Amino acid sequence: MNADLGLFVLRVVVGGVVMMHGLLKLGWVGKGGSIPGVAGWFNSLGLQPGLFWAVVATTAEALGGLLMVVGLGGPLGPGIVAADLIVVTIVAHVGQGFWAGGGKVGWEFPVPMAAAAFAVALLGNGNWSLDGAIGLVYSDQVRWLWLAIVAVGALLALGVRAARAPKKAAA
DSSP, rough: HHHHHHHHHHHHHHHHHHHHHHHHHHTTSSSSSOOHHHHHHHHHHHHHHHHHHHHHHHHHHHHHHHHHHOOOOHHHHHHHHHHHHHHHIIIGGGGSOOOOTEEEEOOOTHHHHHHHHHHHHOOOSSSSSSSHHHTOOOOOOHHHHHHHHHHHHHHHHHHHHHHHOOOOOOO
């Protein structure tokens, strides 16, 4: 019971925060989010074409977060969330240092969120989930296959960014 409660809390908190971040990009919650705005930012970071990667990131956050919150699809939702957070950490946060604050958005926040999502992907959604309620069980082979597919997507995004990142001006 404690394990199921712990997984439930992790799923709802981490998945909920990431889902809301995706919904912000859609302009459905908060202020100022838009796919074209995210696309422009992604283009400036080297994630090109920006519109494609903005749709991918928004879908990963909104849908991956939703799957994680409700506990449906085994490792797929938390795996997508973990991969998204790893990519965003490398692309947008590492260069700003560890700490968030003082106008910087360091990696102190997305790394633990990615680790928590990955832990849920490894452990499963628990009994307090839709998977548990309808009796869905995922084999280790399926779990690792889905996580491998998600990892390939993250590596593809990082590869595109590495190939197209803006060159730093010589000092």
